[in-house]
Amino acid sequence: MWSLRSSLTALLASTSTVLAQNSTYLNPVLPGWHSDPSCTQVDGTFYCVTSTFIAFPGLAIYASKDLIDYKHISHAWNRESQLPGYSYATKGQQEGMYAATIRYHEGVFYVICEYLGAGQLAGVLFKSTDPYDDASWSDPVRFEAPKIDPDLFWDDDGKFYVATQGVILQEMNIETGEMGPVTSLWNGTGGVWPEGPHIFKRDGWYYLMIAEGGTSWDHAVTMARAKTVTGPYEPSPHNPHMTNRGTQEYFQTVGHADLFQDTEGAWWSVALATRVGPYGSNYPMGRETVLTPVTWNEGEWPVFQPVRGNMTGWPLPARSRDIPGDGPFNSDPDVYDFEEGSAIPRNLMYWRVPRDGAVEVTGEGLQLSLGRNNVAGSPGGSEPAAKAISFIGRRQTDSTFDFSVDLTFAPNAPEQEAGITAFLTQAANIQLGIIQKEDQLSFRFNATGKNTTTPLPAEWSGETIRLHIETPSPNQYAFSASLTAENSTKIAVGNGTGVELSGGTGSFVGTLIGVYATCNGAGSGLDCPEDAPKAYFNRWRYTGRSQYITAQDSVPSAQFNKAV
Structure with a gap:
C-alpha cells in the first residue's frame, strides 16, 4: 500500500529550496464525472460548473473556500420549464448541456452553455444573484449558437463577447441574446477540434486559451494572444501549454482548461483529465476535474505545472467548509x-x-x-x-x-x-x-x-x-x-x-x-x-x-x- 506521508515527505525534501513555502494536494479535486470545468473566484469563494450532458438536473454548481472541499450548492438548469421539451427531444446519450462557462460581473453570476440534440444547437445564458438557491437561476436568455463551448468575456468598454468552438467571436446583447457578426480568431496549432475557448485580458494583451487535439489521448491546451479582442492572434511559442499526450502519466486526456486567481493573486487552472494511463481501457468515472498551479508573470505567457495525482502548488487558502446552502460536499459519503x-x-x-x-x-x-x-x-x-x-x-x-x-x-x-x-x-x-x-x-x-x-x-x-x-x-x-x-x-x-x-x-x-x-x-x-x-x-x-x-x-x- 502506498504511503501518502512518506511519498509527500520525499517529494518535499527533493524540492525544498524551491517549494518550501508551497502546498501539497492530490488530484482530482472533483473526483467522479466532472468534465469541462470552469471556475471563477468571488470574495474568497471559488464557484465552478461542469458539463452534465443529458443528465438532469443539469449544470452542477460547486462552491469551495479552499480549492479542495467542493460543496454542491445548486444546478443552473434545475426545472423543466426553463427549457420546455428539450430533454425529450434529445436523442443521443451524450448530447445535452455541453461545456459551460461560469463568470461573475457586477453582482450577477452567469452560466453560459449550448444545448446540443434538441433539434438545432441552442445557446442558453442563465443568471443568478444567489447561486446557493436553485430557484434563483433564471430562465435562460437564448441565443443563436453557431458552435459549442461558449465563453463569456466583458471588455473594458463594457461590450460583452461570446467565443465558441472554431474559434470564433461574436458580440452579444446580454439581455436579448441578439448576436453580432462572426469574427474568426484562431484555428489552433493544427490539432483537431479547436474548442473550449476562454479569453483573458492581462498587461495590455488579450490571451486566448483553447482545447485542441480531440478530448482523448491527444487533448491539449494551447494559447495565442492579440492587442485587440478581435485579433489578429499570434500563437504562443510555448504551445502546447498543458498536455499529458505522449507520456506514461496515469492522468491522461488533460485539457479543456480554465484560469482564475485566488485572493492573493496567484493563478490556478482547472482542467478535465481521465485516470486511465497511456492507452488504457478502464476509466469508469470518465473525465474528472483536476487543479494545477500556473505561473503568469507580467507580459509573459503562463506556465502550467503538469497534471499528476500528487501535486505541489501555491499556498492554498485555509481549509474551511463554512459554505452556505444545503447540498453535500462531493467527497462526502x-x-x-x-x-x-x-x-x-x-x-x-x-x-x-x-x-x-x-x-x-x-x-x-x-x-x-x-x-x-x-x-x-x-x-x-x-x-x-x-x-x-x-x-x-x-x-x-x-x-x-x-x-x-x-x-x-x-x-x-x-x-x-x-x-x-x-x-x-x-x-x-x-x-x-x-x-x-x-x-x-x-x-x-x-x-x-x-x-x-x-x-x-x-x-x-x-x-x-x-x-x-x-x-x-x-x-x-x-x-x-x-x-x-x-x-x-x-x-x-x-x-x-x-x-x-x-x-x-x-x-x-x-x-x-x-x-x-x-x-x-x-x-x-x-x-x-x-x-x-x-x-x-x-x-x-x-x-x-x-x-x-x-x-x-x-x-x-x-x-x-x-x-x-
Missing part, C-alpha cells in the same frame, strides 16, 4: 434514509428529466414507479421520449467504493423488476434486480455478455432485501444481496468490469451508481399497467474506499486531500 417530507438529495440525478411521479420521497422511503422501459431504454421505440427510464443515481466518486440500499418490492405480475445499477449510458450498464419470473421471485443480473436469472431463497419472499455493489479493485464491480436483518446471509450474484463502463457510448460522461424500477415492456406507450406496484428504497449508503493517484498507488478515501 451518502447516508440517506429518505424520511417523509425530505428533498431528493442534490447529488442524485436522472437520465433526462424524470416523468411526473417517477421518483418521490414518501412515508415508505424513496418511491420509484415502474417504467415501461428497462434501463437500456427498450422497448419504448425510437423516439427520445420513449426512452424514459425510472432511474436515479449519484456519481461514482471513488476508485473503489461500497454501495448498498434496502429494497422493498412486491411484484404482482411477471417481469416486474427493481434493483441497483452501475450506469454509464442506456447502452452501457450493469444491473442487479429482483424480478418476478412467473410465480418465482428471482435475482436478475445483467452485464455485457451476461443475463442470468437465479431464484431467491424461499425464506426471502416478502422480506426487505439489501442490494450491494462493492469494488475490490478499480476494474471490478461485485453485485450481491442479503437480508437486511442478517448481513451474514449475503449472496454473491454477479460481477462486472470497469471496462464495460468506459468509453464507447459514454466517453464524455461517467458512471452513476443508483436504483431503477421497470415492468420490462408490459403495458403500452410509456406506461406500465395501472396496477403495477411501486418499489421502495431505504437506507441508501455510499462510502468511498480508495482513490488511485497512479496506476499502482492509492490513498484511502477517508484520507484523500485531508492529510496534506
Whole structure:
C-alpha cells in the first residue's frame, strides 16, 4: 500500500529550496464525472460548473473556500420549464448541456452553455444573484449558437463577447441574446477540434486559451494572444501549454482548461483529465476535474505545472467548509434514509428529466414507479421520449467504493423488476434486480455478455432485501444481496468490469451508481399497467474506499486531500 506521508515527505525534501513555502494536494479535486470545468473566484469563494450532458438536473454548481472541499450548492438548469421539451427531444446519450462557462460581473453570476440534440444547437445564458438557491437561476436568455463551448468575456468598454468552438467571436446583447457578426480568431496549432475557448485580458494583451487535439489521448491546451479582442492572434511559442499526450502519466486526456486567481493573486487552472494511463481501457468515472498551479508573470505567457495525482502548488487558502446552502460536499459519503417530507438529495440525478411521479420521497422511503422501459431504454421505440427510464443515481466518486440500499418490492405480475445499477449510458450498464419470473421471485443480473436469472431463497419472499455493489479493485464491480436483518446471509450474484463502463457510448460522461424500477415492456406507450406496484428504497449508503493517484498507488478515501 502506498504511503501518502512518506511519498509527500520525499517529494518535499527533493524540492525544498524551491517549494518550501508551497502546498501539497492530490488530484482530482472533483473526483467522479466532472468534465469541462470552469471556475471563477468571488470574495474568497471559488464557484465552478461542469458539463452534465443529458443528465438532469443539469449544470452542477460547486462552491469551495479552499480549492479542495467542493460543496454542491445548486444546478443552473434545475426545472423543466426553463427549457420546455428539450430533454425529450434529445436523442443521443451524450448530447445535452455541453461545456459551460461560469463568470461573475457586477453582482450577477452567469452560466453560459449550448444545448446540443434538441433539434438545432441552442445557446442558453442563465443568471443568478444567489447561486446557493436553485430557484434563483433564471430562465435562460437564448441565443443563436453557431458552435459549442461558449465563453463569456466583458471588455473594458463594457461590450460583452461570446467565443465558441472554431474559434470564433461574436458580440452579444446580454439581455436579448441578439448576436453580432462572426469574427474568426484562431484555428489552433493544427490539432483537431479547436474548442473550449476562454479569453483573458492581462498587461495590455488579450490571451486566448483553447482545447485542441480531440478530448482523448491527444487533448491539449494551447494559447495565442492579440492587442485587440478581435485579433489578429499570434500563437504562443510555448504551445502546447498543458498536455499529458505522449507520456506514461496515469492522468491522461488533460485539457479543456480554465484560469482564475485566488485572493492573493496567484493563478490556478482547472482542467478535465481521465485516470486511465497511456492507452488504457478502464476509466469508469470518465473525465474528472483536476487543479494545477500556473505561473503568469507580467507580459509573459503562463506556465502550467503538469497534471499528476500528487501535486505541489501555491499556498492554498485555509481549509474551511463554512459554505452556505444545503447540498453535500462531493467527497462526502451518502447516508440517506429518505424520511417523509425530505428533498431528493442534490447529488442524485436522472437520465433526462424524470416523468411526473417517477421518483418521490414518501412515508415508505424513496418511491420509484415502474417504467415501461428497462434501463437500456427498450422497448419504448425510437423516439427520445420513449426512452424514459425510472432511474436515479449519484456519481461514482471513488476508485473503489461500497454501495448498498434496502429494497422493498412486491411484484404482482411477471417481469416486474427493481434493483441497483452501475450506469454509464442506456447502452452501457450493469444491473442487479429482483424480478418476478412467473410465480418465482428471482435475482436478475445483467452485464455485457451476461443475463442470468437465479431464484431467491424461499425464506426471502416478502422480506426487505439489501442490494450491494462493492469494488475490490478499480476494474471490478461485485453485485450481491442479503437480508437486511442478517448481513451474514449475503449472496454473491454477479460481477462486472470497469471496462464495460468506459468509453464507447459514454466517453464524455461517467458512471452513476443508483436504483431503477421497470415492468420490462408490459403495458403500452410509456406506461406500465395501472396496477403495477411501486418499489421502495431505504437506507441508501455510499462510502468511498480508495482513490488511485497512479496506476499502482492509492490513498484511502477517508484520507484523500485531508492529510496534506
